Amino acid sequence: MILKIYDTLLKTYGYQDWWPVSTTADxxxxxxxxxxxxxxxxxxxxxxxxxxxxxxxxxxxxxxxxxxxxxxxxxxxxxxxxxxxxxxxxxxxxxxxxxxxxxxxxxxxxxxxxxxxxxxxxxxxxxLEKPIFVVDTYTKRLFSRLGLTKKDIKYDELQKLIQDKIPKNTHIYQEYHALIVKHAKEHCKKKPICTKCPLESLCNKNVII
Ligand code: SF4
Incomplete structure (x- = not known):
């Protein structure tokens, strides 16, 4: 399921190529x-x-x-x-x-x-390109709405859950986090726009605004 979410977001939004840097100096x-x-x-x-x-x-x-x-x-x-x-x-x-x-x-x-x-x-x-998943408010919101976690799941618990389910790969972790942020801005906002959401068929819509 966690990999399917990644694949669906990637197909929908494409590579995000994070982190944006303006200079290659440092x-x-x-x-x-x-x-x-x-x-x-x-x-x-x-x-x-x-x-x-x-x-x-x-x-x-x-x-x-x-x-x-x-x-x-x-x-x-x-x-x-x-x-x-x-x-x-x-x-x-x-x-x-x-x-x-x-x-x-x-x-x-x-x-x-x-x-x-x-x-x-x-x-x-x-x-530093180390394979460690970044959890943020958007990640917690998305996974709890999808019905995969409790709303108040702890940072380390959610990080472990995701890391255990997807290959330990820096590039995938980088893209996945960026795609979650993108999705949170396009659809899974504080007040979600579920119509035409690419994850709608996978989602429990556990939405408490
Ligand atoms: S269907 Fe709605 S609640 Fe579920 S992921 Fe999409 S926008 Fe979020």
Whole structure:
């Protein structure tokens, strides 16, 4: 069933080719900052913040380590929660050694104040290409509506459930997460649009708005 959902979403929406990066100079850094900045905001706001960092030539490890936090806050303001996020970015660039990316584990990231499971897993999956599934609100919503899980399933429980059912493959995990986000924006919104939903025949429609 979990693979069938993936196949159906892929046939419907095609490859999403995440994570979007605007520069190839340091995709790991850009993806990591994007994962931090996207907490509680939409991607358009993240793009504005990343654009500010690029324009001011701040999107590199050394400058981010040294930059005054109030200047950083001003640059990332479009992404919201800028005080908290600037502290997290500072903690991140001080903790992580980009020359030793192979040593970065989930726990390394979770030990950084401000980085939770979803952010850590996004960095691991998209920034470091490690096969770990990213769970978010959209994933929980979709799987509970489909009738596969409880609405209040825990992050790790849902992650394990999905990882146990599909091949351990970075590319599939990357695409699947991106397809769920796409589907949540097209059909399985807070107030779902079930008409013509590609998953309708598989869905229990356990919808509580
Ligand atoms: S049928 Fe409705 S509730 Fe089910 S996945 Fe589609 S949009 Fe969501």
């Amino acid at each position: 995709p790991f850094l850009e993806i990591s900052l994007g994962a931090i900045l996207t907490q509680n905001t939409n991607w358009k706001n993240v793009e504005k913040a990343l654009q500010n960092l690029q324009t001011k030539k701040v999107l590199n490890w050394k400058t981010l380590q040294k930059i005054n936090i109030s200047i950083l806050q001003e640059l990332i303001k479009p992404a919201g929660f800028y005080k908290r996020k600037s502290t997290t970015i500072k903690n991140f660039v001080k903790t992580i050694n980009p020359q030793k990316k192979e040593n970065i584990t989930r726990q390394t990231l979770l030990n950084i104040k401000g980085i939770g499971k979803e952010t850590a897993d996004s960095i691991l999956l998209y920034g």
